[in-house]
Amino acid sequence: MNLMSTGDLIPWANLPEGTRLDLHSHTKCSDGGLSPKELVDRAVNFQIDILAITDHDTVAALDIANEYIVDQKIPLKLVNGIEISTGWEGFEIHIVALNIDEKAPELLQLIKRQQQAREERAIAMGEKLEKCGFDNIYNQAKKISGDGSITRAHFAKVLVREGHVSAMQKAFDKFIGKGQRAFVKANWCSIEEAIAAIHLAGGSAVMAHPVRYGLSTKWLRRLVVHFKENGGDALETVLPQMGNEQRKLMLSFCLEYDLKASMGSDFHYPSKWSDLGRNLTMPDQATPVWQSW
Numbered sequence: 001m002n003l004m005s006t007g008d009l010i011p012w013a014n015l016p017e018g019t020r021l022d023l024h025s026h027t028k029c030s031d032g033g034l035s036p037k038e039l040v041d042r043a044v045n046f047q048i049d050i051l052a053i054t055d056h057d058t059v060a061a062l063d064i065a066n067e068y069i070v071d072q073k074i075p076l077k078l079v080n081g082i083e084i085s086t087g088w089e090g091f092e093i094h095i096v097a098l099n100i101d102e103k104a105p106e107l108l109q110l111i112k113r114q115q116q117a118r119e120e121r122a123i124a125m126g127e128k129l130e131k132c133g134f135d136n137i138y139n140q141a142k143k144i145s146g147d148g149s150i151t152r153a154h155f156a157k158v159l160v161r162e163g164h165v166s167a168m169q170k171a172f173d174k175f176i177g178k179g180q181r182a183f184v185k186a187n188w189c190s191i192e193e194a195i196a197a198i199h200l201a202g203g204s205a206v207m208a209h210p211v212r213y214g215l216s217t218k219w220l221r222r223l224v225v226h227f228k229e230n231g232g233d234a235l236e237t238v239l240p241q242m243g244n245e246q247r248k249l250m251l252s253f254c255l256e257y258d259l260k261a262s263m264g265s266d267f268h269y270p271s272k273w274s275d276l277g278r279n280l281t282m283p284d285q286a287t288p289v290w291q292s293w
């Protein structure tokens with residue numbers, strides 16, 4: 001709907017009807033398939049007005065995308081974001097930060113720590129995979145991750161390419177997923193540390209895809225309470241491929257615990273099942289996370 005031209009102020013509290021937002025996406029700077037510029041181009045082609053780039057534990061794509069948008073006068077508003085991996089009660093919980101100052105020192109310090117945790121885990125995962133009979137996986141994963149965040153998705157890709165598994169999902173199911181032979185628990189920061197760094201960077205802390213942690217409703221509630229008690233701002237309430245019951249549960253948590261709502265596709269690369277901005281509509285009763293920006 002061409003909401004804006006470059007540099008316009010966004011009427012966050014009162015976005016025009018029909019504004020299309022996607023507040024969760026990845027680039028090659030972590031485990032996405034597109035470069036930051038390609039992602040921006042795709043967002044425009046998909047008629048997205050507002051896009052958040054939220055790579056795993058890195059903000060490297062933001063400058064590249066922002067510069068491209070300004071230079072080429074691209075009609076897309078970029079929301080600066082990051083997806084931070086945290087540890088809670090033995091689970092890996094992802095916290096998306098939105099509307100951050102990506103240069104805030106406390107955030108940069110946390111990112112450095114997370115990158116170190118990623119590197120240490122990657123090395124240990126490589127050693128475990130050696131013991132499974134797969135040589136040189138770490139070096140290859142490192143190579144395809146380049147100078148971006150090294151993720152398990154890179155390992156899965158190499159395991160497929162080398163013919164050790166038939167599909168990326170199988171790599172998780174058989175080797176690198178939780179509880180499998182080559183799984184390594186990473187030394188992630190805590191939820192409270194992530195939220196504190198996000199707030200110091202002026203951003204909103206959003207619990208990413210709460211329905212994807214395989215938690216029972218009782219545990220999910222516990223997680224939401226913990227998140228709220230530590231200053232969390234919003235739940236990702238709207239994702240593609242989410243059932244009606246799940247949508248209702250997320251909305252009820254938002255209302256019960258006075259949390260705002262966010263929505264995003266968690267786009268990694270084009271696929272049959274999901275794409276940028278698809279199936280994302282904010283429920284009327286929810287308070288959108290961008291309301292206070």
Ligand code: AMP
Pocket residue numbers: 031056085150151152153168169172173177268
């Ligand atoms: P990491 O953050 O390094 O642990 O990598 C996890 C990433 O791998 C996720 O963000 C997903 O993009 C991808 N992934 C794909 N399938 C799975 C799976 N079954 N379990 C966990 N992660 C998966």
Ligand code: MN
Pocket residue numbers: 026031056153268
């Ligand atoms: Mn990912």
Ligand code: MN
Pocket residue numbers: 083094208209
């Ligand atoms: Mn995630």
Ligand code: MN
Pocket residue numbers: 024025026083266
């Ligand atoms: Mn994600």
